[in-house]
Amino acid sequence: MNEFAILTAAEYSTRASVLIERQRFGQARSVLAEALASHPDDADLLYQSARVDYLTEDLQQALETVRHVLAIEPLHLDARYLLACIYDERKELPASEAVLLELLREYPEFGMLYARYAMLMYRTFHIDKAKALAREALRLAPEDELALIACAIGDLIEGDRKVPAATLSALIRKYPENADTARLLVVHLIGIGQYWAAKRIAVELLKSQPNSRENLELVVQLETLSHWTVLPLWPLNRWGVAATVVVFIATMVIFKLLGIFAPEHRSAFSNFMIAFMAYSWFYPPLLVRWLKRRAGL
Amino acid sequence: MREHLLTPSLTAETKPSVSLYSSNSSLAVSIFGGAPAVIMMSILNSYRLKRLADAPVYLAALGAWAAMVYAALHPPAPQPLDWLFSNVGVRSSSSLLAILLCGGFYALHRKQHRTSTMFQAAPSPWIPGIACCLLAWGLKYIAVQIFSSVGGA
Numbered sequence: 189m190n191e192f193a194i195l196t197a198a199e200y201s202t203r204a205s206v207l208i209e210r211q212r213f214g215q216a217r218s219v220l221a222e223a224l225a226s227h228p229d230d231a232d233l234l235y236q237s238a239r240v241d242y243l244t245e246d247l248q249q250a251l252e253t254v255r256h257v258l259a260i261e262p263l264h265l266d267a268r269y270l271l272a273c274i275y276d277e278r279k280e281l282p283a284s285e286a287v288l289l290e291l292l293r294e295y296p297e298f299g300m301l302y303a304r305y306a307m308l309m310y311r312t313f314h315i316d317k318a319k320a321l322a323r324e325a326l327r328l329a330p331e332d333e334l335a336l337i338a339c340a341i342g343d344l345i346e347g348d349r350k351v352p353a354a355t356l357s358a359l360i361r362k363y364p365e366n367a368d369t370a371r372l373l374v375v376h377l378i379g380i381g382q383y384w385a386a387k388r389i390a391v392e393l394l395k396s397q398p399n400s401r402e403n404l405e406l407v408v409q410l411e412t413l414s415h416w417t418v419l420p421l422w423p424l425n426r427w428g429v430a431a432t433v434v435v436f437i438a439t440m441v442i443f444k445l446l447g448i449f450a451p452e453h454r455s456a457f458s459n460f461m462i463a464f465m466a467y468s469w470f471y472p473p474l475l476v477r478w479l480k481r482r483a484g485l
Numbered sequence: 486m487r488e489h490l491l492t493p494s495l496t497a498e499t500k501p502s503v504s505l506y507s508s509n510s511s512l513a514v515s516i517f518g519g520a521p522a523v524i525m526m527s528i529l530n531s532y533r534l535k536r537l538a539d540a541p542v543y544l545a546a547l548g549a550w551a552a553m554v555y556a557a558l559h560p561p562a563p564q565p566l567d568w569l570f571s572n573v574g575v576r577s578s579s580s581l582l583a584i585l586l587c588g589g590f591y592a593l594h595r596k597q598h599r600t601s602t603m604f605q606a607a608p609s610p611w612i613p614g615i616a617c618c619l620l621a622w623g624l625k626y627i628a629v630q631i632f633s634s635v636g637g638a
Binding site: 285286289292293296305308309312313314315320321324341345346347429430432436469 | 487489490491493494495496497503508511512513534572573577580581584585587588591595596597599600601603604
């Protein structure tokens with residue numbers, strides 16, 4: 189006899205859900221295996237099982253289990269939402285959209301659904317629609333994490349330096365421990381050229397999730413941007429194409445002025461600019477390679 | 486308002502992970518291949534985004550480049566261009582046009598570039614970049630041949 193023998197399917201489901209929230213997927217699987225042995229057709233238990241598979245990236249198994257859930261209980265809200273997420277991960281985007289739209293028509297008051305649809309629209313470059321969906325999500329669910337994230341992403345894409353700070357501060361206030369919040373803050377800090385501050389957050393993020401390759405790559409990227417040997421490139425990294433256009437025009441003007449007032453220095457200036465151009469193109473990729481190798485990537 | 490938001494936007498042909506060639510690759514292409522190369526590179530980005538509405542912008546850019554080539558081959562050029570050619574030089578004026586177009590095309594796809602950076606890595610620009618430069622050099626050669634024989638130069 190084991191400790192779960194007298195539990196109902198709903199109690200098993202709650203236990204599994206708590207374990208999943210704490211990312212104890214192995215224990216959740218054991219509980220669910222035990223529960224499904226006695227309740228093989230319980231929709232909630234099957235849904236929790238699909239959730240574990242989805243979160244551990246076994247998408248095929250997750251899809252099969254969700255379809256099984258929907259065969260038993262076609263209107264299972266959580267399972268249908270999970271189905272949209274699975275389609276999204278499998279890059280079956282129109283299928284994901286179809287499921288989300290169906291859910292939105294049935295549950296138009298659920299802000300979270302608008303936020304999920306907004307994320308899908310961002311990925312497919314329907315930016316204005318995504319921003320409108322994010323605003324609707326935030327209107328319906330001002331505290332919802334995904335709604336806040338969707339709004340912050342919209343503000344970051346828009347590129348207004350002040351607006352993202354407002355949505356991000358709301359996110360940080362409500363979900364300070366969340367990794368997505370930290371990642372968005374890093375993106376914002378990179379956008380305003382605060383590479384050193386962004387690196388400190390990325391390092392903390394890596395400490396909290398040491399096995400995340402994504403976080404390690406982020407730290408390496410920021411290590412490159414904030415390395416002392418690339419300091420001369422800071423304006424180009426910070427202002428991108430605009431800075432390059434300005435440097436190009438300034439070079440032409442200086443070259444012309446040197447031709448008039450100090451023609452003997454023209455070739456030295458020309459050599460310097462060629463060397464600077466070669467350094468700006470070839471040195472950063474080499475530095476990235478070296479830092480990646482050092483980080484074991 | 487909601488009905489508008491609840492209209493499907495994706496079709497079965499929607500590519501799962503579209504990402505754009507980075508602004509840095511466009512800059513490199515503009516320096517090596519000139520204006521036609523950066524136009525082609527940006528056309529590739531518009532194609533990836535399925536933005537047919539960008540076509541007039543590319544036609545205008547190609548027209549500006551062709552006018553510059555024609556003016557360089559048939560002096561004296563109209564006044565602003567003549568001033569540019571005599572003060573900056575024909576080659577530098579052409580590079581200036583390429584770099585300005587690069588900036589303009591970045592502004593055209595600014596939001597999409599930001600979204601692309603946030604959601605996926607940029608594709609490798611080497612093969613399309615080299616192809617754009619080669620095609621641009623071919624196009625320049627053809628344009629010079631055609632414009633030299635036109636207008637009695």
